[in-house]
Amino acid sequence: MDRFLLMTCFVRAVETGSFSAAGRQLGLGQPNVSRYVAALEDHLQTRLLHRSTRKLSLTPEGERYYAEVRRILDAVSESESTLRDNVSPSGLLRVACPTALAHTFVMPAVPAFLEAYPGVSLDLHISDSYINLVEEGAELAIRIGHLDDSALRSRRIGLFERVCVASQRYMSRKGRPTTPSDLAHHDCVVYTLLSSGTSWYFRHQAIEVSGRFRVNSPEAVQAAVDAGLGIGYGPRWLFADGLASGELEVILADDNPTPVPIQILYVANRLLPQRAVAFMDFIARAFAGIPALNVAATRKH
Structure with missing residues (x-):
């Protein structure tokens, strides 16, 4: 059976929360999606999803597998898009962001970003808990402070006091x-x-x-x-x-301590989708216009 199809069904079931919704999106129907995910579990000899009458939820093994498969599907999509001319960013973008920064500065920019890129859907994970980009499914994380993980790359988008x-x-x-x-x-x-x-x-x-x-x-x-x-x-x-x-x-x-950087982080050895690059550029431009996030330009220390 087509492994790529099985992985696609699994990912869509996770992201929509049900086999029925995944079936509608993929045009396959709920029974086929359920059967394909079961076939994938049988192939891996691992339970990936907990099933109940109300919702689907990932097992610990499913969480790890989802992060890897999501990256594979994104890489395939991005590779295909590079062969087409004038392809606009598209697909689901997952971004993690600290709470206060998200509510004060990121959320006000979201409507304009989604309007500028109608093919992109944004999953913004707002939390001050640490998000491991290597192990989890997010493409980007906005973080406060200095980078201390060699597996990641960063782009500074602000500096505050x-x-x-x-x-x-x-x-x-x-x-x-x-x-x-x-x-x-x-x-x-x-x-x-x-x-x-x-x-x-x-x-x-x-x-x-x-x-x-x-x-x-x-x-x-x-x-x-x-x-x-x-x-x-x-x-x-x-x-x-x-x-x-x-x-x-x-x-x-x-x-007062020295100013603190705000950075967007991404995994160093992972192909970065167009939608992620578009988001980084958009937020960098938005933050550049906010004096409170550019203290070095307005205040001497």
């Missing part, structure tokens, strides 16, 4: 820290998914912080700082409204 902030309400009760070391005696709003854990980095040192409120959402950090629950640490743009109104104030400004 991290600041330490406090509300006037908090400082009227607890006082104003004058050095980073003073933070040990203050309530700090702890963002639990920060890559450095409970360490806040400043220009010449890292400080372990603690506080009565911990949360896994950047927006909740911003809200807690606004409410006077403690001192916050994060991108200046996260606290922009409070800083503009005067309710918040940047503290320890002389100890």
Whole structure:
């Protein structure tokens, strides 16, 4: 039996969530798709999907196989497209992005991107959890910080400033820290998914912080700082409204760390689809017009 057909049926079943939807898309019908996926499992001697009356879900083996097969199908599609003239980007693009960056800057650009590329569908995975591009099915990941994985390549699309902030309400009760070391005696709003854990980095040192409120959402950090629950640490743009109104104030400004890069990452040895290149170019242009993401061009450090 055609292995390529079996793999295509499996991938479409995963991405649509059902054999029926995959059958409609492929013009094969639900019974054939179900039979072809079963044949693929029989060939591999491995269960790839958990089946229930309500949905399909991947087994651990299925997750690994899906990531590999998705790359194979993408490579075939991309190779074919290079033989055609004036072929527009098309297909499903998977992009992982940190929460605050996605909501503040990426989502506003999505409508224009989809309008510019009508053949592309975008699956935006918004999470501050680490996404392994080598093992998972995403083509691109937008990440904050420096690249430390030799299996990946990067394109820098922004540079922003991290600041330490406090509300006037908090400082009227607890006082104003004058050095980073003073933070040990203050309530700090702890963002639990920060890559450095409970360490806040400043220009010449890292400080372990603690506080009565911990949360896994950047927006909740911003809200807690606004409410006077403690001192916050994060991108200046996260606290922009409070800083503009005067309710918040940047503290320890002389100890600000060096600016932090924003990068789009992709797997070094993987053929990059046209849709991924188009997205990188589009987001790079969008970010280039945002002063908060280009601090080196507007502020000396």
